[in-house]
Amino acid sequence: MSVLKENKNLKSIKESRDQILPLLYLLLIPLGTISFMVFNFYLTGDFLAFVHGQAAWGRYHGNPVEFLIDGYKGNMYSTFESVFTVISLLIFLLFFKKVRFSYWLFAMYSILVPLSTGIQSMPRYILVIFPLYILFADISKKHLSEDLVTLFFALIQGFLMVFWTNGFNLVI
Template sequence: MRGQRMRDGLRQAWANHRHLVALAVLLFVGNQALEWAILQGLGASHAQLCRHDCGWYTSVMDHGYQRTPSGHARRDAANWAFFPAFPWVAKGVGLALNLPAATAAVVTSKAFLLLAVFAFMKLGALYLPRLPALALGAVVAFSPYALYGNVGYTESMFLFVSCVFFILLKQERHLAAGLVGGVLSAVRVVGLFAFVSYLVTMVRDVRQRRPVAWDARLFGALLIPLGLACFMLHLHSVMGDALAFSHVQVAWGRSVGNPLRVLFLGALGGGFSQYLVVTVLLALGAVGFCWRRNMPELAAFTLFGIGLPLFAGLLSMPRFVFWQAPVLLLLAHLVSTGRVWLVALPLCTLGQVVMYMGWFSGKTWTF
C-alpha cells in the first residue's frame, strides 16, 4: 500500500513538473552547446575547464583538508577556505563513475547547473508566478557568469540548494527547510544566512498572528548552522583552528575592511572597479525589489549574502551576486519586460565568450 502511494506520488510529481523539466533540459543543452562552440573557437577542451579554484576543490577530494599551508609562492595558502559540501559530493560522483577528481568536479558542477535551472524556475513560479519560466531559466543558463556552473566551482550547487531551501520555506515545510539550510551552510559561508531568512519568516508569522508550531520551527532553525558547525569541528580536529576558513583568506590578499570604504574606493577606481561597484548596487536593487514584493526572507538573504564578502573587497563580488536567487529574480523580471531580451541575449552570449577567454588566459577577474 505504501509503495503504491509512493508510485502515485511520483507520477503526480512528474505530471506537475514535466514541462519545467523539459524546459530546464533544453536550456541546459543550449548552455552546453554554447560552451562547446566557445571552446572550439578558443582551441580548448572540456579537460581544461578545471583550473584556478577548481584545483583547490580537487585537493579536498583527493587528500582532504591540509594540516599546514603549502600553496602559493609564500606557501601561506591552504584549502581550508573551500567549504566541504561540493567537493564531497563531487568525490562521491567520481567514485561512482570512476572519474578522476578534476573531471568529477566539472561533471558535478554541470549536474548542479541543470538542477539549478529547474529549481530556480520552480522558485520563480512560487514567488513571482507571472514571470515566464523561459525568462527564469534563461537568466541562469545564459548569464555570462554561467561559466562557474561548468568549471568545477561550487556556485551552481549553492544556487540549487538555496532555491530548494526557499521553496520549502515558502511551502512551510520547516523541518525540511532547516535540513536543507544545514547543507547550504556547508556549501558556502554565506549559506549560513539562510538562518536569518528562516527567522524573518518566523517573525512575520508572529506579527500576522498566524499559528506557529514552535517545536518544529525552532528545531528547523537549529539545523541550519549544523553544516558550518561540522566543518568548523573538522578543521579544529585536522589543524587546530575552527576558523581556519576565515584566517587563511590573507593568503589571497583579503582582510577585513569597512564595506562603505570599499565601495567608495571602488567607485573612484578604474573601469573594472566601478563595474564591481555596479554589481553590488544591482544586488541592493534586488534587496529592494524583494522587499517591495513582500519577500523579506529573500531580501535578507541577499543583503547579508553580499554584505559579508564586501568586508573583504570587491574582486570576487560577481560570483556572490550573480548566483543569488533574488538577484536572478530581478534580472528575470527585467528581461521579461517588453523586448529587453532582444538586447540581453546577444550581450549575454558575448559576455560568456569574454568570460571563457579570460578563464583560459588566467585573468584574475575570472577566478
C-alpha cells in the same frame, strides 16, 4: 482504570516527542558548521582556520562603501567587480517591492556580507543569489522591459566577448 492511565501517559509521551522533535531539527542548523570547525581543529589545531585563512587571500573586514570606492581606483578587474556590485545593489534597491521582503533581505545579506571583506570575486557571490533571477523574471513580464533587459545583457555579452578575444582574463 489502569488502561486509561496508560493511554494518558502514552499520549503525553507522544505530545512531548512532538514538541521536542522541532527543537532537534533546529539543532541541525549549526551542526554542519560545528563539524567543519572540529575537522579544522583536527587538521590545523585551529577551530576557526577557515576564517583566519581569508587573510592569505588578501581579505579583511572593513567598510563596504570604501571597498566599492577603492574598486574604481584599481585596475580593470576591480572596476568591473565594483560596477557589477553597484548595479546589483541598485537593482535590488530600485525593485524592492517586486520580490518578497524575505527574499530581498536574503539578497542584501548575500551581497553585503562578502562585500564587507573586499570587492574580490563579488560577481561570483552575486550570481548565485536566486532572488535576482526571480526579480528579472518579474521585470520581464512587460514587453518593453523584456526588450531592454535583453538589449542590456546582449551588450554586456558583447563587451565580455571582446575582452575574452583580446586575451584579458576578466572572463574565463
